Amino acid sequence: MLKTFMAFSLCMACIGGTSAAESEREPFDDRYCTTCHGTDGRGNEGVQAPRLAGMEPWYLRRQLENFRGDIRGVHAEDREGIAMRPMATKLTDESIDDILGWISSWDYIPAEATVKGGDPLRGRDLYSGCAVCHGADATGNESLGAPALAGQNDWYLVTQLKNFLAGYRGAHPNDTYGAQMRTMVSTLRNEAGILNVVSYINSLSR
Amino acid sequence: MSKQVTRREFLNLLGAAGGTAAALKAGSALGLLPHTAQAATVDLHAANPANRKVAILGAGLSGLTVAYELSKVGYECTILESSHRPGGRIFTVRHGDLIDEIGNRQYCEFDDEPHMYFNAGAARIPSTHRNLLAYCKELKIDLEVFINENKTTFMQDSAVNGGKPIRNIDYTTHTRGFLAELLAKSLSAGEMDEPFTDAEAETLMSLIRSFGDLNEDNLYKGSLRAGYASGGFLEHGVQKDIIAMSELLKTQMGNQFLNANEGDTGPMLFQAVGGMDKIIEGFTNHVGHQIHYRSMVNAVEVKDDGIDIAYYQDGTRHLLQADFCFNCIPSHIMTGITNNFPTQYVDALKYIRRGTAYKAAFQAKERFWEKEDIYGGISWMSSPSKQIWYPSAGMHKQKGIILGAYDYIDGELHTARTQEQRIEAHLTDGEKIHPNYRNQVEKPITIAWHRMNHMLGCSARWQRDRNAWTHEEEELYHALQQPVNGRHYMIGDQVSMHSAWQESAVMSAQWAMADLNQQLLA
Numbered sequence: 001m002l003k004t005f006m007a008f009s010l011c012m013a014c015i016g017g018t019s020a021a022e023s024e025r026e027p028f029d030d031r032y033c034t035t036c037h038g039t040d041g042r043g044n045e046g047v048q049a050p051r052l053a054g055m056e057p058w059y060l061r062r063q064l065e066n067f068r069g070d071i072r073g074v075h076a077e078d079r080e081g082i083a084m085r086p087m088a089t090k091l092t093d094e095s096i097d098d099i100l101g102w103i104s105s106w107d108y109i110p111a112e113a114t115v116k117g118g119d120p121l122r123g124r125d126l127y128s129g130c131a132v133c134h135g136a137d138a139t140g141n142e143s144l145g146a147p148a149l150a151g152q153n154d155w156y157l158v159t160q161l162k163n164f165l166a167g168y169r170g171a172h173p174n175d176t177y178g179a180q181m182r183t184m185v186s187t188l189r190n191e192a193g194i195l196n197v198v199s200y201i202n203s204l205s206r
Numbered sequence: 207m208s209k210q211v212t213r214r215e216f217l218n219l220l221g222a223a224g225g226t227a228a229a230l231k232a233g234s235a236l237g238l239l240p241h242t243a244q245a246a247t248v249d250l251h252a253a254n255p256a257n258r259k260v261a262i263l264g265a266g267l268s269g270l271t272v273a274y275e276l277s278k279v280g281y282e283c284t285i286l287e288s289s290h291r292p293g294g295r296i297f298t299v300r301h302g303d304l305i306d307e308i309g310n311r312q313y314c315e316f317d318d319e320p321h322m323y324f325n326a327g328a329a330r331i332p333s334t335h336r337n338l339l340a341y342c343k344e345l346k347i348d349l350e351v352f353i354n355e356n357k358t359t360f361m362q363d364s365a366v367n368g369g370k371p372i373r374n375i376d377y378t379t380h381t382r383g384f385l386a387e388l389l390a391k392s393l394s395a396g397e398m399d400e401p402f403t404d405a406e407a408e409t410l411m412s413l414i415r416s417f418g419d420l421n422e423d424n425l426y427k428g429s430l431r432a433g434y435a436s437g438g439f440l441e442h443g444v445q446k447d448i449i450a451m452s453e454l455l456k457t458q459m460g461n462q463f464l465n466a467n468e469g470d471t472g473p474m475l476f477q478a479v480g481g482m483d484k485i486i487e488g489f490t491n492h493v494g495h496q497i498h499y500r501s502m503v504n505a506v507e508v509k510d511d512g513i514d515i516a517y518y519q520d521g522t523r524h525l526l527q528a529d530f531c532f533n534c535i536p537s538h539i540m541t542g543i544t545n546n547f548p549t550q551y552v553d554a555l556k557y558i559r560r561g562t563a564y565k566a567a568f569q570a571k572e573r574f575w576e577k578e579d580i581y582g583g584i585s586w587m588s589s590p591s592k593q594i595w596y597p598s599a600g601m602h603k604q605k606g607i608i609l610g611a612y613d614y615i616d617g618e619l620h621t622a623r624t625q626e627q628r629i630e631a632h633l634t635d636g637e638k639i640h641p642n643y644r645n646q647v648e649k650p651i652t653i654a655w656h657r658m659n660h661m662l663g664c665s666a667r668w669q670r671d672r673n674a675w676t677h678e679e680e681e682l683y684h685a686l687q688q689p690v691n692g693r694h695y696m697i698g699d700q701v702s703m704h705s706a707w708q709e710s711a712v713m714s715a716q717w718a719m720a721d722l723n724q725q726l727l728a
Binding site for chain 2: 040
């Protein structure tokens with residue numbers, strides 16, 4: 001028990017430290033990610049928390065900053081975003097650096113396909129619009145600010161595309177990339193279009 | 207009253223009563239009610255020395271029950287607990303304790319005294335929960351009565367009585383009076399030939415009169431049962447004014463108010479003296495040395511000859527190899543942990559929805575409720591904070607801890623708010639019952655079980671329809687109850703048809719151990 005305590009105290013020292021009075025209390029850090037996002041950040045459908053392992057650090061940083069800055073996760077219908085935002089609100093820049101370093105230590109293993117009912121052939125046509133930014137093989141493009149889609153949890157892609165389409169995500173005036181997504185996602189038109197394009201993304205290996 | 211109640215309607219009501227008896231019988235058949243022959247603890251065979259390593263995932267009540275019982279018969283148990291404390295949702299908060307809500311960490315600042323605690327999770331033990339009570343007896347846990355219903359507490363709804371709170375005793379006395387008068391009128395119409403004999407009809411009528419304290423004309427004209435407006439001891443008691451039925455019918459809170467003291471939460475209820483976690487302490491006195499804290503499981507692999515558990519502790523990955531595994535990790539967290547479970551098993555884990563129960567508590571600078579004749583019990587509000595619980599212990603001490611909000615259905619309503627907004631809402635709601643509430647309470651804490659680190663949910667919700675289990679749900683439930691490869695058991699109140707109770711956690715653990723025992727004998 002003492003050993004564990006000391007290890008955590010050392011860890012705390014790396015990311016800010018505590019006062020003498022607080023150090024007598026149960027210590028904590030900001031490494032909460034795997035409680036929701038699962039083993040080595042591979043995503044957890046049970047709480048609808050997506051895969052972090054393999055996500056680009058620049059994309060993760062942008063999203064953590066958007067959550068922290070009340071740009072994402074503020075719409076009343078964005079249930080998952082609302083769950084995430086309070087977590088990011090308390091993060092310091094140092095904590096974000098620490099978390100990104102931690103996430104980069106996890107192995108990337110592509111997610112299993114779970115979405116049913118989509119038509120990947122139709123999805124392929126729809127994806128041509130997405131490919132401009134996210135790449136033909138959906139591996140992303142940092143210079144355009146577009147993350148990889150291949151290998152991500154498909155249920156997460158479906159939720160986010162629905163949220164963009166409905167304006168639950170990307171409607172904040174400071175969400176520049178989100179606004180671009182909102183424009184592009186309108187080409188998918190409806191839930192059927194979303195399922196089709198996600199089925200196609202599932203067919204792309206990474 | 208805009209509509210008369212007909213005799214036919216009344217007889218339909220009686221029919222519904224017959225239905226209740228049938229439902230109770232069915233409840234027993236489903237194992238919802240205890241059987242008289244139920245063993246309090248399990249009778250297990252001694253462990254086979256070559257096959258005695260047990261991994262227990264989670265130091266909640268079900269995990270500790272397994273550790274305690276299996277250790278008695280020679281198994282070598284290792285408990286991996288991801289948080290810093292044992293007990294899971296049996297969590298008593300005291301001075302200095304960390305409440306590890308993700309994004310809203312709090313330290314409890316209550317005064318450091320034995321009676322200044324808050325049961326943030328499990329808080330009540332029904333007298334019919336005999337398996338849990340048997341452990342309390344065996345582990346020498348002191349119990350005291352938990353006061354659930356108290357006639358001097360309040361109900362408050364802005365729609366009724368001008369928003370002013372009504373005492374439980376006024377609401378219940380008057381409502382019973384009005385209901386009894388209504389029943390008496392329906393039975394006085396000379397149509398009593400069927401289905402009652404004369405003797406039965408007379409008994410029934412006297413029961414109705416007594417139930418509602420009706421006068422000789424079978425009318426309700428108020429009752430001294432509601433207490434006195436003045437006097438009553440050295441002078442004649444003066445009866446209180448009746449609150450008109452038309453007024454009481456402006457609120458539907460009565461539905462909740464009247465059945466809050468039936469079923470599991472009916473008398474007699476108990477609590478552990480000094481906090482519910484004394485029960486956990488009772489177990490950890492025996493098996494506490496087996497617990498590895500801050501040990502987060504990240505893979506479970508069931509093999510032909512054993513089971514491998516990978517976990518992180520101190521930032522390092524460790525491997526625990528065991529012959530059997532009992533797992534009380536919440537289903538919605540288990541779905542994010544790498545495993546090789548069969549598809550239907552995983553489907554069952556994914557099917558369960560997580561509960562979102564929410565509680566808040568305050569330290570009271572003085573026990574202001576005692577000045578209003580309240581000692582223990584619950585006041586009910588129509589506003590989102592819903593309930594105020596007055597402590598069942600610590601009578602007449604200077605201070606006490608009160609529950610300031612309890613929402614067991616929709617905790618997300620509260621967690622959409624910041625800590626400051628949550629507290630402000632509870633103060634505003636509490637003021638409607640106790641006008642000086644805001645100045646009388648301090649040092650608030652909130653517990654949102656669906657936001658707690660390593661927990662992310664309260665009691666499991668198996669049913670999409672509250673009234674019935676579907677065939678598919680029952681199949682998934684039974685699939686999850688069965689062991690994987692005879693080696694891995696999911697346990698906890700989540701693997702019961704009656705989640706949210708400590709008894710269910712204990713019984714789920716006992717079921718799994720009994721199954722293992724039978725399997726090894728076969």
